[in-house]
Amino acid sequence: MRILVIEDETKVGCFIKRALEEESYAVDLCEDGAKGLEMALATDYDSIIVDLMLPTLSGLDIVKSIRRERIQIPILILTAQSQVDQRVKGLDAGADDYLTKPFAIDELLARVRALLRRGTTDSPGVLQIDDLILNPATREVTRGGQRIELTLKEYALLEYLMRHSGRVLTRPMISEHVWNQDFDTFTNVIDVYVNYLRNKIDRGRTKKLIHTIRGSGYMLKAD
Amino acid sequence: MRILVIEDETKVGCFIKRALEEESYAVDLCEDGAKGLEMALATDYDSIIVDLMLPTLSGLDIVKSIRRERIQIPILILTAQSQVDQRVKGLDAGADDYLTKPFAIDELLARVRALLRRGTTDSPGVLQIDDLILNPATREVTRGGQRIELTLKEYALLEYLMRHSGRVLTRPMISEHVWNQDFDTFTNVIDVYVNYLRNKIDRGRTKKLIHTIRGSGYMLKAD
DNA sequence: GTCTTCGATGACCAGGATCCGCATGGCGGT
DNA sequence: ACCGCCATGCGGATCCTGGTCATCGAAGAC
DSSP states (O other): OEEEEEOSOHHHHHHHHHHHHHTTOEEEEEOOHHHHHHHHHHSOOSEEEEESSOSSSOHHHHHHHHHHTTOOOOEEEEEEGGGHHHHHHHHHHTOSEEEEESOOHHHHHHHHHHHHHHHHOOOOSOEEETTEEEETTTTEEEETTEEEOOOHHHHHHHHHHHHTTTSOEEHHHHHHHHSOSSOOTTSOHHHHHHHHHHHHHTTTOSSOOEEEETTTEEEEOOO | OEEEEEOSOHHHHHHHHHHHHHTTOEEEEEOOHHHHHHHHHHSOOSEEEEESSOSSSOHHHHHHHHHHTTOOOOEEEEEEGGGHHHHHHHHHHTOSEEEEESOOHHHHHHHHHHHHHHHHSOOOSOEEETTEEEETTTTEEEETTEEEOOOHHHHHHHHHHHHTTTSOEEHHHHHHHHSOSSOOTTSOHHHHHHHHHHHHHTTTOSSOOEEEETTTEEEEOOO
């Protein structure tokens, strides 16, 4: 899950970025409005968090522009307490949720989780393929009831595969959602990580869940 | 269940009132300290939520006055992030729990539920993980019956870890709850304090309670 | 229709670079 | 002196790289 954060206060931005990254999201941070909009339109983010008060281009305009392009991804806006009336406009412009600064980081994380859940499928929170279960809230993964320990990247990759199981996921799609902007296209990191996951998830089991679609990419499914 | 909320910020107060009412509590809201105390003494509430910073009479004084009357109902205090030290005084004065503003409303509801449960089934107000016991009322910590001396910060950190045991706590979460808002993100104070705690709690014991979740944060649990 | 060949693609491995967390010593303020 | 905080170096986990080897599938030969 890749998230764009548009926030001009460096400290706040870094704080949010770090918190999200420790929750295993891929995060791009942008401190400028116009640049942020550009990035938002160029990349297929899973969610966008945008401050309303920004240099060069207001958060409100960013939201409007995104929606004008018929991009449906969940947007969360951040407003200062003084601009209470602004957030109504923000929601009208097409934002999905708002948070008033200062906010508790827990709450931001909870909101983002809720937005992403709502966005993909209207599922009950936990993801399940066959006997493989992933709980995004606790980041706990089990197969056949047995706990599986994953590193941050491994987890991020698995979550992406599970959220889009049954569909073929190409390498560009995977890199776009699991890694952030400084990803090098000309490597085989993705294959390597798929291999790591196979070792932890499919190794030694009769029923394989991770399938290779030769010439296209990978797919996670029970068959 | 009837709850009294003493909070002078109209917006926050209304928000809390509404949330509690949606949980089917009966709620009285009061924006003034002296008036609030009067109400607290006049009516038999099941719980009281009180902001520390109030006009006419501070939250601290309210708590003291209520306890002086030997009224045992659970009291939850709300403190601004800047008054981290105040909440210690609040707990000393007889409050049962605290919450730092800004907080997630879900957390407030959870705390209230816990307080009310505690009140009825007289389960002890102490926190316990394995043989590690923390008593918020007396700020006393023991492991295996043996007393452990902690500094203010160490205690604050441990209490936070214990209140959220079994869950991964990221550094941003910890810094937000245990330190105040002008926390410098680019230091390793948190690691240092976790280390201090380890020395006092886990050092020399087979069963470790403080676990590192590499890339994410820390977790307190018995496993 | 079957077999063979061969280029392309992916699996897997080993090692290196990098980042993260731990421990410790030191500094300033109370 | 104690507490809270900061800075640094070290060791190890994690992430990535570059390579070799296995596998697949298309195309051509028989």
